[in-house]
Amino acid sequence: MNTEVAVFLLRLLSSLILAGFLLALFYMIWRSLVQMTDSLEAEGTPYARLSAIGDENGAHRPEMSFALLPVTTLGRSSSNAVVVDDEYASALHATIILENGQWWIEDRESRNGTQLNDQRIQQRTALADGDEIRIGHRRYRLNLTKQRASS
Amino acid sequence: MKPQSNRRENSLFSRSRQQWLLLALAGAFIATNSLALALSGSAAQSDWSGLALWISCALVGGKILDHYLPDRDPILFPVVMFLSGWGLLTIARLAPPFANRQEVWLLVSIGAMLLVAVFPQALRWMRKYRYVILAVALALMLATIAFGSNPSGFAFAPRLWLRLGGFYFQPSEMMKVVLVAFLASYLGEGATAYRIADKDGSAKAHLPRLLGPTALISALSIVMLIWQRDLGAAMLFFAVFLLMLYLTSGDWRVIAGGAAMVIVAGFVAYHLFDVVRLRVDIWLNPWPEADSRAYQIVQSLMAFSSGGVFGTGLGQGSPLYVPVVHSDFIFAALAEEWGLLGVIGAIGCFAVLTLRGLSIGLRHSTSAFRRLFAIGLSTMLAVQALMIMGGVLKLIPLTGVTLPFFSYGGSSLLVSFVMIGILIRLSSEAR
Numbered sequence: 001m002n003t004e005v006a007v008f009l010l011r012l013l014s015s016l017i018l019a020g021f022l023l024a025l026f027y028m029i030w031r032s033l034v035q036m037t038d039s040l041e042a043e044g045t046p047y048a049r050l051s052a053i054g055d056e057n058g059a060h061r062p063e064m065s066f067a068l069l070p071v072t073t074l075g076r077s078s079s080n081a082v083v084v085d086d087e088y089a090s091a092l093h094a095t096i097i098l099e100n101g102q103w104w105i106e107d108r109e110s111r112n113g114t115q116l117n118d119q120r121i122q123q124r125t126a127l128a129d130g131d132e133i134r135i136g137h138r139r140y141r142l143n144l145t146k147q148r149a150s151s
Numbered sequence: 152m153k154p155q156s157n158r159r160e161n162s163l164f165s166r167s168r169q170q171w172l173l174l175a176l177a178g179a180f181i182a183t184n185s186l187a188l189a190l191s192g193s194a195a196q197s198d199w200s201g202l203a204l205w206i207s208c209a210l211v212g213g214k215i216l217d218h219y220l221p222d223r224d225p226i227l228f229p230v231v232m233f234l235s236g237w238g239l240l241t242i243a244r245l246a247p248p249f250a251n252r253q254e255v256w257l258l259v260s261i262g263a264m265l266l267v268a269v270f271p272q273a274l275r276w277m278r279k280y281r282y283v284i285l286a287v288a289l290a291l292m293l294a295t296i297a298f299g300s301n302p303s304g305f306a307f308a309p310r311l312w313l314r315l316g317g318f319y320f321q322p323s324e325m326m327k328v329v330l331v332a333f334l335a336s337y338l339g340e341g342a343t344a345y346r347i348a349d350k351d352g353s354a355k356a357h358l359p360r361l362l363g364p365t366a367l368i369s370a371l372s373i374v375m376l377i378w379q380r381d382l383g384a385a386m387l388f389f390a391v392f393l394l395m396l397y398l399t400s401g402d403w404r405v406i407a408g409g410a411a412m413v414i415v416a417g418f419v420a421y422h423l424f425d426v427v428r429l430r431v432d433i434w435l436n437p438w439p440e441a442d443s444r445a446y447q448i449v450q451s452l453m454a455f456s457s458g459g460v461f462g463t464g465l466g467q468g469s470p471l472y473v474p475v476v477h478s479d480f481i482f483a484a485l486a487e488e489w490g491l492l493g494v495i496g497a498i499g500c501f502a503v504l505t506l507r508g509l510s511i512g513l514r515h516s517t518s519a520f521r522r523l524f525a526i527g528l529s530t531m532l533a534v535q536a537l538m539i540m541g542g543v544l545k546l547i548p549l550t551g552v553t554l555p556f557f558s559y560g561g562s563s564l565l566v567s568f569v570m571i572g573i574l575i576r577l578s579s580e581a582r
Binding site for chain 1: 169172173176177179180183184186187190191225226230233461464465466467489492493495496499500503506507
């Protein structure tokens with residue numbers, strides 16, 4: 001009788017230890033994953049913002065800005081990430097691409113062209129902080145930062 | 152990166168502490184169960200040598216790893232110690248005469264693991280002498296076709312073992328590490344060229360170059376295994392080969408072609424081999440033949456059902472109704488005596504091993520060889536564990552492979568520990 005009780009208690013204990021082992025294991029893995037994301041965030045991921053800065057006439061539009069995706073499409077069609085509401089813009093006008101930590105802009109054979117700092121781009125062109133992009137009458141300012149990915 | 156590593160040192164859970172906490176919990180689990188087994192009196196004689204050996208291996212192994220490889224992954228070693236200690240305990244309960252032999256193998260395996268992990272040249276040699284090692288492993292497998300034997304001594308049992316003195320060794324187990332090492336080093340060299348070719352659109356011409364020698368070697372070992380009726384290992388090798396080739400090329404045709412080949416091969420094998428037809432038939436419906444050919448799988452299912460959620464308790468179930476339960480079917484015994492909780496524990500441990508193995512691979516961003524090696528080894532362990540756990544549960548047709556770290560069998564234990572040794576080495580070299 002006594003051994004039966006002891007065996008039962010040992011069973012209970014071993015189940016608890018097993019559960020404890022698994023919990024400790026999962027806790028450690030969760031922690032190491034958190035640490036990994038922390039260190040990735042500390043390194044910083046390339047982050048860019050495109051802000052509308054009003055049209056050619058200087059008329060100020062409501063402040064609009066867009067966080068850029070690794071591949072961001074710009075154009076008049078509403079399927080684009082950045083919709084350029086202008087009659088001189090083509091449906092798909094240009095794309096901004098992130099490649100190996102560098103942002104590039106590419107004109108997608110638009111009818112009226114894409115201007116980068118008042119120069120029409122002929123081929124894929126590297127972008128820098130503060131660049132001005134003009135599509136039709138719309139003008140945009142590019143802000144590049146190394147920002148925490150979580151924000 | 153500096154402040155990051157400082158924080159890691161200061162944290163409550165340093166690497167070394169994580170290891171010792173897990174080892175202590177594992178030791179407590181095994182000691183509690185050993186005591187329960189001795190009290191329940193189902194073991195032939197209460198034998199404490201296994202527990203003593205396990206504790207000394209854990210202490211010495213942990214100390215050595217702490218001393219030589221402070222930056223390693225701290226979780227791998229305790230988890231495999233937990234699994235192998237649990238396995239040893241289960242074998243002592245199921246087949247006491249086999250326990251002492253398995254203890255010797257455990258000692259040898261942990262020694263081999265430490266050697267591979269601590270000795271810095273091991274990885275380089277595996278890469279440098281890959282053709283020599285490959286030739287030796289293939290020759291050993293060929294030798295089993297000529298001089299192979301089976302420890303059980305039955306006339307028609309598959310003869311996959313080579314006898315050396317009183318011990319038997321299974322070369323197809325060794326081939327697991329050798330094949331992954333070869334594939335990783337060969338594909339690793341091809342990977343860069345392939346990626347460049349992929350950019351300028353000439354990838355199509357490069358795929359055969361990756362495929363040729365690796366497919367030849369893999370096919371050779373798979374054919375040898377099929378020749379010896381070791382179909383489980385053959386499938387395992389094929390799955391790992393496909394996965395590694397896919398990881399290198401990123402080409403979906405590899406997976407599609409592989410799946411098509413498996414379907415065709417399965418269809419042909421079903422009509423050619425009696426073993427395959429039997430396995431598929433009893434997988435589809437074991438009940439008409441529950442007393443004859445499907446006896447083992449039906450008893451295994453019974454063991455699972457009688458285990459329930461919390462199990463019958465160690466030494467209080469009757470897992471011995473499953474024939475040869477201490478080998479491939481050890482998972483059924485575990486399910487009966489520890490129940491669903493034990494099953495979740497074991498699956499959780501294998502999942503953790505796989506996760507850590509894959510993340511070690513991902514952290515090797517500069518060396519394609521190391522990346523593929525870590526990922527190949529962890530998929531090998533994961534696929535093997537899935538194949539036998541699924542087979543015992545009748546989720547997939549049964550294929551005779553061992554449950555890594557658990558099942559009785561020296562070669563399997565040795566090779567599984569060597570794989571973990573390599574993973575530990577790779578983890579301490581990762582960024």
